[in-house]
Amino acid sequence: MKVLCVIISVVRKSLLYIGLGTIAVFQIFPLMWLVLFSLKSNQEIFDLSPLSLPPEPRWDNYLRVWNEGNISQYFFNSVIYTGISVVLTILFASMVTFAITRMKWKLSGLVLGIFTVGMMIPLHSTLIPLFNMFLRAGMINHPITIILLYTTFNLPITILILFGFYQTLPRELEEAAIMDGASIHKLFLSIILPMTSPVIVTAAIINMIYNWNEFIFMNTFISSEEYRTLTVGIQNFIGQYTTDWGAIGATLVISMLPILILFFILSDRIMEGLTAGSIKG
Amino acid sequence: MNEVLASRKAIIFYIIPALLLVVLFMYIPLILTGYYGLMEWNGMGEMIFTGLDHYRRLIGDPLFWDSAKHSLMLGLFSTLALVAYLIVSLILSQKMKGANLLRKIYLIPMLLSSVAIAQLWLRIYHPTNGIFNTFLIYLGVENPPTWLADPNLVLYALFVPIIWQYAGFYILIYYTALKNISVDVLEAASMDGANVWQTAWKIKVPMIMDIIKVTVILAVVGSLKYFDLIFVMTGGGPNGASEVLASYMYRTAFRSFDFGYGSALAFALLLVCLITTVVVRKITTLKGV
Amino acid sequence: MSKVTVIIVTSLLFISGCSQSNHSGGAVESQQKTIEFMHLWPSGSSTTHYRVVEEIIEAFESENPGIVINAEPIDNEQYKDRMTVLSSANNLPDVGFTWAAGYLEPFVEGGRIAPLDQLLAEDLKDAFVPGTVEAFQMEGATYGLPLELNIAPIYFNKSLFIEAGVQVPSTYEEFLGVIQVLLEHNITPITVGNRDAWTGSLWYMYLADRYGGASALTQAINRTGSFTEQSFVEAAREIQNLVDQNAFVTGFNGLSNDEAKAEFLNGNAAMYLMGSWDLPEFTTNEANSQEFRDSIDYFKFPTVAGGAGDIESWVGGPGVGLYVAENSDVKDEALAFVKFFIEKWGEKAVTEVGVIPATKVDTEVLDIHEMYIKILKDLNQASHITLFADVQMSPAVAQIHLNLIQALFGQEVTPEQFALEHEEAFE
Numbered sequence: 001m002k003v004l005c006v007i008i009s010v011v012r013k014s015l016l017y018i019g020l021g022t023i024a025v026f027q028i029f030p031l032m033w034l035v036l037f038s039l040k041s042n043q044e045i046f047d048l049s050p051l052s053l054p055p056e057p058r059w060d061n062y063l064r065v066w067n068e069g070n071i072s073q074y075f076f077n078s079v080i081y082t083g084i085s086v087v088l089t090i091l092f093a094s095m096v097t098f099a100i101t102r103m104k105w106k107l108s109g110l111v112l113g114i115f116t117v118g119m120m121i122p123l124h125s126t127l128i129p130l131f132n133m134f135l136r137a138g139m140i141n142h143p144i145t146i147i148l149l150y151t152t153f154n155l156p157i158t159i160l161i162l163f164g165f166y167q168t169l170p171r172e173l174e175e176a177a178i179m180d181g182a183s184i185h186k187l188f189l190s191i192i193l194p195m196t197s198p199v200i201v202t203a204a205i206i207n208m209i210y211n212w213n214e215f216i217f218m219n220t221f222i223s224s225e226e227y228r229t230l231t232v233g234i235q236n237f238i239g240q241y242t243t244d245w246g247a248i249g250a251t252l253v254i255s256m257l258p259i260l261i262l263f264f265i266l267s268d269r270i271m272e273g274l275t276a277g278s279i280k281g
Numbered sequence: 282m283n284e285v286l287a288s289r290k291a292i293i294f295y296i297i298p299a300l301l302l303v304v305l306f307m308y309i310p311l312i313l314t315g316y317y318g319l320m321e322w323n324g325m326g327e328m329i330f331t332g333l334d335h336y337r338r339l340i341g342d343p344l345f346w347d348s349a350k351h352s353l354m355l356g357l358f359s360t361l362a363l364v365a366y367l368i369v370s371l372i373l374s375q376k377m378k379g380a381n382l383l384r385k386i387y388l389i390p391m392l393l394s395s396v397a398i399a400q401l402w403l404r405i406y407h408p409t410n411g412i413f414n415t416f417l418i419y420l421g422v423e424n425p426p427t428w429l430a431d432p433n434l435v436l437y438a439l440f441v442p443i444i445w446q447y448a449g450f451y452i453l454i455y456y457t458a459l460k461n462i463s464v465d466v467l468e469a470a471s472m473d474g475a476n477v478w479q480t481a482w483k484i485k486v487p488m489i490m491d492i493i494k495v496t497v498i499l500a501v502v503g504s505l506k507y508f509d510l511i512f513v514m515t516g517g518g519p520n521g522a523s524e525v526l527a528s529y530m531y532r533t534a535f536r537s538f539d540f541g542y543g544s545a546l547a548f549a550l551l552l553v554c555l556i557t558t559v560v561v562r563k564i565t566t567l568k569g570v
Numbered sequence: 571m572s573k574v575t576v577i578i579v580t581s582l583l584f585i586s587g588c589s590q591s592n593h594s595g596g597a598v599e600s601q602q603k604t605i606e607f608m609h610l611w612p613s614g615s616s617t618t619h620y621r622v623v624e625e626i627i628e629a630f631e632s633e634n635p636g637i638v639i640n641a642e643p644i645d646n647e648q649y650k651d652r653m654t655v656l657s658s659a660n661n662l663p664d665v666g667f668t669w670a671a672g673y674l675e676p677f678v679e680g681g682r683i684a685p686l687d688q689l690l691a692e693d694l695k696d697a698f699v700p701g702t703v704e705a706f707q708m709e710g711a712t713y714g715l716p717l718e719l720n721i722a723p724i725y726f727n728k729s730l731f732i733e734a735g736v737q738v739p740s741t742y743e744e745f746l747g748v749i750q751v752l753l754e755h756n757i758t759p760i761t762v763g764n765r766d767a768w769t770g771s772l773w774y775m776y777l778a779d780r781y782g783g784a785s786a787l788t789q790a791i792n793r794t795g796s797f798t799e800q801s802f803v804e805a806a807r808e809i810q811n812l813v814d815q816n817a818f819v820t821g822f823n824g825l826s827n828d829e830a831k832a833e834f835l836n837g838n839a840a841m842y843l844m845g846s847w848d849l850p851e852f853t854t855n856e857a858n859s860q861e862f863r864d865s866i867d868y869f870k871f872p873t874v875a876g877g878a879g880d881i882e883s884w885v886g887g888p889g890v891g892l893y894v895a896e897n898s899d900v901k902d903e904a905l906a907f908v909k910f911f912i913e914k915w916g917e918k919a920v921t922e923v924g925v926i927p928a929t930k931v932d933t934e935v936l937d938i939h940e941m942y943i944k945i946l947k948d949l950n951q952a953s954h955i956t957l958f959a960d961v962q963m964s965p966a967v968a969q970i971h972l973n974l975i976q977a978l979f980g981q982e983v984t985p986e987q988f989a990l991e992h993e994e995a996f997e
Contacts, residue, residue, distance in 0.1 A: 403826075430823035430824030430980070431824075520980065534654075536654075537966035538965050540658070
């Protein structure tokens with residue numbers, strides 16, 4: 001009998017792993033494909049099957065992209081815009097969510113509603129009025145414009161993600177802190193923020209992905225080479241009549257690497273935060 | 282304590298930055314868009330006031346209704362996909378080896394920009410040497426479907442990469458929420474004799490219900506405004522078979538230079554999102570959760 | 571408290587640092603004039619075009635000290651978006667590229683673009699091939715000066731023709747016969763990427779031309795004629811006839827032009843109707859094997875028995891042209907640059923880039939591939955060049971036309987409906 005139970009549980013476990021593993025292959029397959037096609041020429045990309053190995057790896061795609069594509073400047077810009085916007089978004093979103101969930105005031109529902117509705121605003125429909133606004137302010141082609149816009153457009157979704165999480169936080173800690181004489185600011189900074197670090201990291205990852213790959217605002221508001229980012233850099237390789245897919249592949253791989261690495265590093269931090277939290281809790 | 286938590290000054294201080302940004306850069310342009318929807322404007326010349334003409338035209342426009350239908354279908358599929366994501370997250374959140382790695386792998390598609398994803402799936406769907414059709418031909422199917430060229434299939438064909446793109450995102454959110462359920466509760470449950478399924482559906486899911494509700498709204502609204510892959514992969518074609526609201530609006534404004542009608546469409550998109558959200562909210566509250 | 575403050579302060583410092591560098595740049599530049607120039611040829615995708623543009627810019631700057639050109643290359647799709655956004659804010663760059671006719675119209679009507687007639691009257695008089703500048707003229711004034719001239723032949727793969735034992739068709743009936751034989755030999759007769767519907771539009775346009783005569787289409791578009799005329803319906807019916815016969819590559823409505831072209835380049839398809847801008851692929855582009863390039867030739871779209879069109883009538887026309895912004899604050903300099911660019915481009919286009927400029931080309935002095943000589947000769951004896959339909963039409967109507975082309979090829983509309991909806995599009 002026991003043997004049967006063990007067998008069943010082993011079978012179940014293996015099925016589980018096979019299932020999850022298949023999904024993983026399905027998800028990781030594009031990465032492999034991307035690397036493969038970044039090493040092929042245009043013809044090879046179209047002719048051969050997606051998974052075939054390149055006849056000779058064309059590392060010159062990468063060289064070309066680095067030299068002609070002005071990649072280092074774009075890379076730097078991507079990092080700056082993404083980094084600053086994410087910090088600001090998380091900060092402002094935390095502040096608002098804190099106020100809505102923790103503080104007592106009548107209009108909290110309304111303010112939450114404003115942000116929820118804000119999420120439904122499709123980017124493209126605000127493009128022209130926004131462009132006019134910034135044009136009048138003389139801020140077209142300026143990094144601050146991009147940072148402001150990225151920060152703003154990520155606020156609704158970040159707030160929503162934080163909101164769900166904030167609801168689950170126990171109130172006892174606050175009560176204790178306040179009775180100990182802590183001010184609102186101390187409460188926010190020393191207690192709430194650290195406690196929400198798992199969801200902050202999650203939101204940060206989500207914001208980073210969005211900002212790093214963002215395209216429309218970058219394309220509309222920035223015209224000088226010195227302020228452009230990697231996503232727009234890809235466009236350099238799409239011509240009027242032909243497209244250099246190998247170079248695009250190389251650019252995409254280069255632009256994907258930092259996010260990938262950062263993601264792997266940060267998600268370990270989530271685990272740290274979580275385990276620390278559960279020990280305390 | 283209540284005084285501390287109700288301090289006017291503090292409240293204002295904490296909400297001002299986010300509120301200001303959102304009102305200034307999202308709401309005001311939106312109102313302007315609605316305003317432009319009342320005009321006949323090609324983006325450069327004068328704006329001629331036409332009142333509700335555009336909105337009337339919208340109601341009678343078959344392309345509008347088709348795009349709206351497509352967007353709503355996408356919303357439906359995305360919501361159904363959430364169930365799958367939830368199941369995967371529930372499995373992952375058990376103590377199992379490799380959960381960490383798997384979670385990271387699942388998120389990879391989201392790291393890619395839409396250009397990359399579009400290109401990948403265009404290759405997969407290629408009528409003669411794409412992966413699906415190569416496989417079908419190998420199995421002896423003579424005329425495998427032309428996924429992106431067939432008006433009946435194209436929309437469904439597009440759903441797949443979109444859902445695949447966002448899998449990691451939702452799995453990440455659910456996983457974080459699940460991991461945050463206090464260990465004590467789970468221990469208590471297992472001590473009471475609850476097995477894995479019961480723990481999952483009767484305890485874990487209800488405890489993260491708020492988050493689930495949030496993801497439903499995210500999925501629905503995200504689908505309604507979805508644009509990227511559809512525009513790059515099919516351009517809304519063939520002949521509007523895969524057109525969604527956002528791509529229809531974009532094309533009208535930016536390619537046909539009809540900003541008046543384009544703005545009206547943009548505004549209509551907003552209304553559709555609002556109405557859908559209210560409906561979704563009502564449904565989820567009715568369920569008693 | 572401290573950590574957060576540090577981050578905020580650092581960010582602010584950084585941002586202010588950015589603005590500083592902006593200012594110092596500005597101070598130096600006020601002595602010289604800057605021309606903002608936007609073009610369609612990024613270095614990554616259009617390497618030779620880009621290089622020649624840079625050479626021209628350098629030459630201009632050295633001949634005109636005190637003028638600096640700020641060039642910004644953007645790819646096709648983004649370029650159109652950029653034009654739309656910039657023009658709505660009346661902030662177009664001093665010099666830029668534009669397409670002709672229908673595309674140009676809104677910008678002219680909106681007063682965004684300056685007339686260039688003085689250049690035509692003086693320095694560039696007679697420089698252009700007749701018929702090319704007209705496409706950029708509106709209400710008697712010229713708003714753009716063309717850089718490219720293209721016609722669309724049917725490229726074909728000689729080896730595949732030999733394999734199937736077929737000859738180049740001179741009549742449409744022979745053409746249909748060729749298709750049949752190719753199919754019998756399991757060779758894809760024609761490749762077309764109709765997801766980019768302008769490619770299917772080329773097929774339709776030629777049929778309309780051969781059935782209805784050279785001016786029929788232009789008249790229908792400028793409203794002195796009608797789309798419901800018999801010849802247009804016949805042309806539409808013929809397209810569906812070709813689809814029924816499997817003349818086109820599988821899944822054409824879902825293939826992009828690039829994907830369709832790949833079928834031709836890898837020897838899977840025998841024929842490919844495309845513009846002469848693709849000549850480099852079959853002549854100078856080293857990425858395609860010498861063997862392949864040697865096996866490609868072209869023929870003119872065959873004539874239909876009893877139709878009004880003749881074999882020397884082409885679909886094609888000027889490509890992009892240069893414009894000058896109406897509110898440019900360096901207009902004189904911009905005009906000088908345009909003139910300079912057109913002249914130098916005319917000299918270098920064929921030999922260095924492999925494209926045909928809109929200015930007259932003297933084939934005697936040039937050392938070029940024979941396909942170019944052939945095309946230029948054909949260009950010279952062309953009886954008529956009908957501009958691409960989606961360029962002639964205004965953007966809104968063009969969009970409808972392209973949708974209808976997809977529907978026609980996809981057998982979703984009848985030829986009669988196709989014609990009717992074109993008429994309705996103009997209302």
